[in-house]
Amino acid sequence: MSTTLTPASDLDPADLRTAFGAFPTGIVALAAVSDAAPIVLVASSFAVGVSQEPPLVMFAVQRTSTTWPTLRELPALGVSVLGETHTDVIRQLSAKDKSQRFAGVSTTVLPSGALLLDDAPVHFECAVESSHVAGDHDIVVLRVTGLANDHSKQPIVFHRSSFARLSA
Numbered sequence: 001m002s003t004t005l006t007p008a009s010d011l012d013p014a015d016l017r018t019a020f021g022a023f024p025t026g027i028v029a030l031a032a033v034s035d036a037a038p039i040v041l042v043a044s045s046f047a048v049g050v051s052q053e054p055p056l057v058m059f060a061v062q063r064t065s066t067t068w069p070t071l072r073e074l075p076a077l078g079v080s081v082l083g084e085t086h087t088d089v090i091r092q093l094s095a096k097d098k099s100q101r102f103a104g105v106s107t108t109v110l111p112s113g114a115l116l117l118d119d120a121p122v123h124f125e126c127a128v129e130s131s132h133v134a135g136d137h138d139i140v141v142l143r144v145t146g147l148a149n150d151h152s153k154q155p156i157v158f159h160r161s162s163f164a165r166l167s168a
């Protein structure tokens with residue numbers, strides 16, 4: 001079998017999006033309270049396994065994001081790995097209209113100001129460690145300052161623009 005690769009210089013952006021979308025990921029909500037208001041950024045680019053000592057995670061944020069400039073200035077961010085009960089609110093949490101992002105979403109605020117979405121399989125409390133320009137995104141490294149595992153909750157999987165469950 002032979003595979004013909006398209007050179008990057010000839011790439012159709014739609015093919016690139018299709019290729020990126022074929023890679024299954026989890027989804028997280030990065031959230032905190034700023035001036036008494038909850039703010040959130042949904043990201044499928046989140047990755048663990050960056051470093052265990054110190055514990056580091058990362059994600060990539062669009063340089064056009066209007067939420068990240070506020071979130072990145074805060075001392076602590078909550079990172080909630082979204083679970084099966086969150087499927088219906090993912091689009092809402094990432095909607096352009098920020099006023100309704102948390103409508104009907106159950107959350108907990110930590111003393112640090114980090115905001116957690118309830119019923120997540122994993123919660124991290126993080127602080128921004130570093131940020132690196134990467135094309136039209138920034139790669140952001142976060143230091144984990146606290147975490148909680150809930151083995152009774154299943155994460156959802158983002159694949160080809162759809163949300164899938166790990167088991168039927």
Ligand SMILES: Cc1cc2nc3c(=O)[nH]c(=O)nc-3n(C[C@H](O)[C@H](O)[C@H](O)COP(=O)(O)O)c2cc1C
Pocket residue numbers: 027041042043044045046059060061062064065066067068090091093094095096158
């Ligand atoms: C499933 C899903 C995954 C997303 N992943 C990312 C991501 O990894 N990085 C990112 O910057 N935006 C991501 N977005 C878009 C943001 O959640 C948000 O809609 C975008 O940043 C615009 O809102 P803002 O101006 O408030 O930041 C994702 C949206 C969805 C629905």
